[in-house]
Amino acid sequence: MRGFTLIVAAGLALAAVAPSGAQQSDPNLGRAVSATCSNCHGATGVSLGDVPSIAGRTKDELVRKMQDFKAGRAPGTIMPQLAKGYTDEQIDVVAAWFAAQSAK
Amino acid sequence: MSAQRREFLKALGGSALSASFATLFTGCTTMAPSSGKVVIVGGGWGGATAAKYIRMWSDGRVDVTLVEPELDFVSCPLSNLVLGGSSRLADITVSYDNLARRHGVRFVRDTATAIDADKRVVKLARGGDLPYDRLILSPGVDFIWDSVPSLNNAAAQEAILHAWKAGPQTVALRRQLEAMPDGGVFVLSIPIAPYRCPPGPYERACQVAWYFKRAKPKSKVLILDGNADVTSKGPLFKKAWAEEYPGIVEYRPNYTLTDVDVTTRTAKFEVQDSVRASVLNVIPPQRASAIALSAGVVTANGRWCDVDFVTFESVKVKNIHVLGDAIQPATGMPKSGHMANQHAKVCAAAVVALLAGQAPNPSPVLTNTCYSFVTDKDVVHVCSVHQYDKEKKTVLPVPGSGGLSSAMSELEGRYAWNWAKTVWADMLA
Numbered sequence A: 001m002r003g004f005t006l007i008v009a010a011g012l013a014l015a016a017v018a019p020s021g022a023q024q025s026d027p028n029l030g031r032a033v034s035a036t037c038s039n040c041h042g043a044t045g046v047s048l049g050d051v052p053s054i055a056g057r058t059k060d061e062l063v064r065k066m067q068d069f070k071a072g073r074a075p076g077t078i079m080p081q082l083a084k085g086y087t088d089e090q091i092d093v094v095a096a097w098f099a100a101q102s103a104k
Numbered sequence B: 001m002s003a004q005r006r007e008f009l010k011a012l013g014g015s016a017l018s019a020s021f022a023t024l025f026t027g028c029t030t031m032a033p034s035s036g037k038v039v040i041v042g043g044g045w046g047g048a049t050a051a052k053y054i055r056m057w058s059d060g061r062v063d064v065t066l067v068e069p070e071l072d073f074v075s076c077p078l079s080n081l082v083l084g085g086s087s088r089l090a091d092i093t094v095s096y097d098n099l100a101r102r103h104g105v106r107f108v109r110d111t112a113t114a115i116d117a118d119k120r121v122v123k124l125a126r127g128g129d130l131p132y133d134r135l136i137l138s139p140g141v142d143f144i145w146d147s148v149p150s151l152n153n154a155a156a157q158e159a160i161l162h163a164w165k166a167g168p169q170t171v172a173l174r175r176q177l178e179a180m181p182d183g184g185v186f187v188l189s190i191p192i193a194p195y196r197c198p199p200g201p202y203e204r205a206c207q208v209a210w211y212f213k214r215a216k217p218k219s220k221v222l223i224l225d226g227n228a229d230v231t232s233k234g235p236l237f238k239k240a241w242a243e244e245y246p247g248i249v250e251y252r253p254n255y256t257l258t259d260v261d262v263t264t265r266t267a268k269f270e271v272q273d274s275v276r277a278s279v280l281n282v283i284p285p286q287r288a289s290a291i292a293l294s295a296g297v298v299t300a301n302g303r304w305c306d307v308d309f310v311t312f313e314s315v316k317v318k319n320i321h322v323l324g325d326a327i328q329p330a331t332g333m334p335k336s337g338h339m340a341n342q343h344a345k346v347c348a349a350a351v352v353a354l355l356a357g358q359a360p361n362p363s364p365v366l367t368n369t370c371y372s373f374v375t376d377k378d379v380v381h382v383c384s385v386h387q388y389d390k391e392k393k394t395v396l397p398v399p400g401s402g403g404l405s406s407a408m409s410e411l412e413g414r415y416a417w418n419w420a421k422t423v424w425a426d427m428l429a
Helices: A002-017 A029-034 A057-071 A079-083 A089-097 B003-012 B017-024 B045-057 B080-084 B099-100 B154-159 B168-179 B200-215 B234-244 B290-295 B337-355 B410-428
Strands: B037-041 B062-069 B072-074 B093-095 B106-108 B111-117 B120-125 B129-131 B134-137 B142-143 B185-190 B220-225 B248-253 B257-259 B266-269 B280-284 B286-288 B320-322 B365-373 B379-389 B394-397
Touching: A002 B234, A029 A089, A029 B080, A029 B106, A057 A079, A057 A089, A057 B134, A079 B379, A089 B248, B003 B410, B037 B045, B037 B093, B045 B062, B045 B099, B045 B337, B045 B410, B080 B168, B080 B200, B093 B410, B099 B106, B099 B280, B111 B290, B134 B290, B134 B337, B200 B220, B200 B234, B200 B248, B200 B365, B234 B248, B257 B280, B266 B280, B280 B290, B290 B320, B320 B337, B337 B410, B365 B410
Parallel strands: B037 B062, B037 B134, B062 B106, B134 B320, B185 B220, B185 B280, B220 B248
Antiparallel strands: B072 B093, B111 B120, B120 B129, B142 B286, B257 B266, B365 B379, B379 B394
16 A cells, blocks of 8 residues: 555656646746745754754655644644645645755 | 847847847857846845845846845844843844855945836935836835824934834833833833734833833833734733733723823823823834835825735836835735745745746745744744735635744744744845
């Protein structure tokens, strides 16, 4: 079942690369949506204090964390409230963008 | 360039287009052509962010000139801590140097005095014109002094302070509080919303009370609010006043200020009796700064600027974008520094795209996060997420998202300082 999910996920990832929708065709969407996170997490995902840095974490980990916040499964202060405002597509592009940043 | 070609390019009406056509005329070129000139007026939360992000996101192809009279950025958020005495102005001050040094922003230390939207030129106080392809106004607010007639002169404004633009006024108000004898009354007048930073006045009351509780325990903080109730984080502030500052903070709604007596530090109201203060702090009503009037972009009630939320371009004047507290906000969008930073990023992405002949992102998203210090360490927040609605052509808060702290906490105090340092770096580092 997990293998099947991975194959489906890979298919979706390929679909995301193809210019099928308006959002998906914008190569700059990842940085644009991620810029809503950088006020607290840093312009490249490296924060300057107690807020966790998110640069260089895997995309899967970041998606899971955001979906846990969104579903109310993960505790927090503002993140459970903010995560509910993002679409699943936006969570995916943000996770991919920060995963590609250097953790330094 | 031949006269004929010059006329042709002129007819195209913009060097963004000219730049791409110039590339066609000259064939392939190894150097990335400049894809336009952007002038930004105002180096606050909106303007500084826009300057950095346009340079970054255009890979240096768009020329950016920032017009700002100050050498350093002073943060309004957290400036109430300076009034309380737990921080100093230096703690909330950041140099503009990196915008030029790291990002190639041309920093012009001057004040814009007028905009000629037809000629696409910004006029400067010290003389000289700055031409632009696109102009970004992040001008902040001016006070409507007519609404407090006795404060409509420089001497009065030095005696009765607003401290609603962080800097010398913040330090001066702190000095007034320090000089006040114990047993005195600090009176804070709040204008009817909308005004810059909705929770700011209530946080200020907390910070002054925090100072009084330790240094002048017989003193009082009297909040005289033009609004019918606390406009932001109401239950959280009221709980802090009751539990942290009993007998110090008193809140009275529906106090519409009509004037002051400068000599006796007396506030006068539409309905209620006048109130004499030991230290009187008047936050006057506000509107978009005068330069927005000059540009012709003030469209809402003679006070604020309506914009297209996909690009933050004025709905009235082409090629002029407006950010921050000066805009007529969408539903649920506060006049906050964080929000201005978010306006700037949507605008920066759109301007870079438009100057490159591409369509802007049709579905921008913005967030707001606002921390208020109720003691020197304990903090409460409000946050929201705003998505573009294509049918309604505006941004709207997402139902079920956002919200308030459940209670004040030191953890959020640490997050608040993290937020401040990270967002200042996001704008200026």
